[in-house]
Amino acid sequence: MNNATTLSKIEPASYLSEPLPLDASKRLEIDRSLSVPILFLMRSSFFSFSLALFLISICAVKLVFPSFLDGISFLTYGRLFPVAYDLFIYGWAIPLGFALILWLMARLSATPLSHIRILTAAAHLWNSALFLGSLAVLAGYGTSVIFLEYPNWASFLLFVSFLLMGLWVLLLTQERKERALYVSEWYLLTALCSFPWIYGTANLMLTWGKIQGSAQGPIQCWYAGSLMQFWLTPIALGTIYYLIPKITGVKIYSYYLALFGFFSLLLFSGWNGLSSLIGGAIPAWMMSAGVVTNIMLVLPMIAVVINFYWMFQESEKLILHQSPALRFVAAGIISYVIATVLSLVSSFPCFNAILNFTDYLSGTFLLFFLGFFGMTLFGGLYYFIPRLTGISWSSSKLIQFHFWLSVVGISLMVSSMVLGGMIEGVAFNDPVITFTNILSYTLPWNVLVTLSWFLLLLGFFCFMRLLVTMRWEMIEEKLPMPR
């Protein structure tokens, strides 16, 4: 703390072998029990993330130059795009989110994790299902249901392996030595228990068995909305509720506000996806429920943001400036606010008539997914990884590059998608403008989106470079290698 600019490494050996107070040694025991499955989950999620970024960049280039990689069936837009999105969700967001659940639940319940082998085996099963499922989609066996493209056997394997992984966290929660449930744990347990429910239900009705046609649309929209509000949001919020007090040493500003934010989120989540079917052939009450809940979702947002804001206010400013984790978290919170407002605007029927089926909605989703969930989780990773490996980050420059490339990339992408989407929507509603003309209006915006995907890819390379350095140091120091 006294010398903020020196990047001296912590001596890993002393960090691990110092006679630590009882609590800290217990903490170390917990970390050791977790490091194998968590580092495995993180490694595979980083691999999926870089692959997904690469594939989506190809898709983005294809939108600008339609003849790019033309004529290769498994590299066509209709197969690459779903694979990229599925890798983002099932390859990155879910394993990484699960790794954070694992770490935070073990830490907060002061209990080491048992049954590591079954958990790691289940994680391997998850990865195999993901790999085979993605190959099947590339080969043309996708189901063409958005976010549920994997063929039924692959999604069934994913479902089973998630159950096998999640079970041990539930057991750990039951055996916990610290009986009090901290705010983060409310959110993380919500995410953990919701995913099998939403994923199982959606697959049961859409891929394992087919429900009658008219009900398929609402179920897919319900799933997409639930994935955002029952997985992405709770995990990001749980991480933030852990990181801010932990790093700044400030207590939660208001316990009641945290309760209000949590239960209002539970009340309104799950319905919100239906608003993307406004004007469709579904019962009117589904649309009105979607509109209402999408607008009511500002309440949990306001509640948690006030809480975070006051915690930042009460903490030392120096910590805020130095901590890379908090910097990423702050970007995540700002993205959360903007994304909630954008989705609120697009769910008013009068605006929805213009904005539906345009890039505006994709931009909102990407801001939520990469800006809120992604930035928050990267903040968490900058905090957790040195504690798991015992090695500190090697370069503050690279962290800054990662941060700024991500911030610029995401803001450029989202603003061009939102603006381009508005223009697209107005043009769609003008009967005189032909479809090919509308495509030419969106072209400059697509160029900007392509550029921003490359910026994100570059930012992620900085992060990967940091990890590679860390790995080298582990080999040099002959530290116990997590496998």
Added chain:
Amino acid sequence: MNPLNDLNSSDALNPERDLVEINRPPLSVNPEKYGGFFRPIPLWLIAISMVLFFWAGLYLAYYSGGFKSNVYNAELVAWSGGGGSRAAAPIDLRVVGKKVFAQNCVVCHQETGLGIAGQYPPLVGSEWALSQGWHGDNHLVKNILYGLQGPIIVKNMPYNNAMAPWNQLTDQQIAGVLTYVRSEWGNNGSPISPEFVAKIRASTPPRTEAWTMSELQAIPRELYSGAATNPTPPAK
């Protein structure tokens, strides 16, 4: 200490302090000790919630179609269940026509309806489009259906070109485009109905050749509205 790892934080300085400890709800402890921890929810947030909940109730009541599974558009059914008084809005022929015109006609007749001097005749103030003189509404529809070729006179100017047949368009599209042309750019002709187009289409024997002016002139003039009030040419 390395600031990048956040080790300068409470975690490193006070390893014994844990989150659950500092945030433990003071169930049996003196609340004074916890200061602001149990701060109430701000009043303005409660006020906003109340307003939003009230609005949500109203919205759900008015736009849910009585929560029936077979109501797809709440605006067509009053929420009390009795309504259904408002029918779907009638189709505006001019909107249909504008689209048809933009897709098919602008290439020759231009967006301004003025055509190209010496090549494509104008529609603005044209006695053909407004059914003046020997021209009737029936000629106009036949024209669209099977095209036109050879020398013609429009607004005292000679033209010699060919117009393609458009009989693949529906009655509604033809009625729409004629209504649009007769009411745009200062034209003030009467609208043409899809029924009239259907009648002319049925009474005209199918042909492969486009009409010539003399062929059309031989067919007696017929007006859609029945009333033979000649539309006045535009003021300009």
